[in-house]
Amino acid sequence: MVDVLTEITIRCPLHKVSEYAADPDNAPEWYVNIDSSAWVTEKPLSIGSQVAFEAKFLGKDLSYVYEITEFIPGRKLVMKTANGPFPMETTYTWEALDEQVTMMTLRNQGKPTGFSKWVTPLMSTMMKKANKKDLKRIKDMLES
Secondary structure, rough: OOOEEEEEEEOHHHHHHHHHHHHHHHHHHHHOOOOEEEOOOOOOOOOOOOOEEEEEEEEEEEEEEEEEEEEOOEEEEEEEEEEOOEEEEEEEEEEEEEOOEEEEEEHHHHHHOHHHHHHHHHHHHHHHHHHHHHHHHHHHHHHH
């Protein structure tokens, strides 16, 4: 089982952070490993929306589709793989610490299967490292 939780404080109002982070079109800009995103379903983002991603992780090219399973604008977004290398759930949460500071959390949970199962400990470590870079990148972008 993979369960990686990272968080960061961003000096930017909650509505700006959550709107930017929840927009799949922005993912390639702030996710280190995501090369592209493409809508499978029509915009706007809502429960049941599907977005296809192309990414690189641990030296492998990955293609997967995330389906939105929970969306509370400005508070929480939950996506699960509809298809891909292994079942994964990604959760974003946002909390206003004050009018200008937002706490963002990024959590990845999944159950690797097949070959991936054998590299779970390495995968958790590498995911945490990548997630920290991603959150640092979104922080730098939104604070500048």
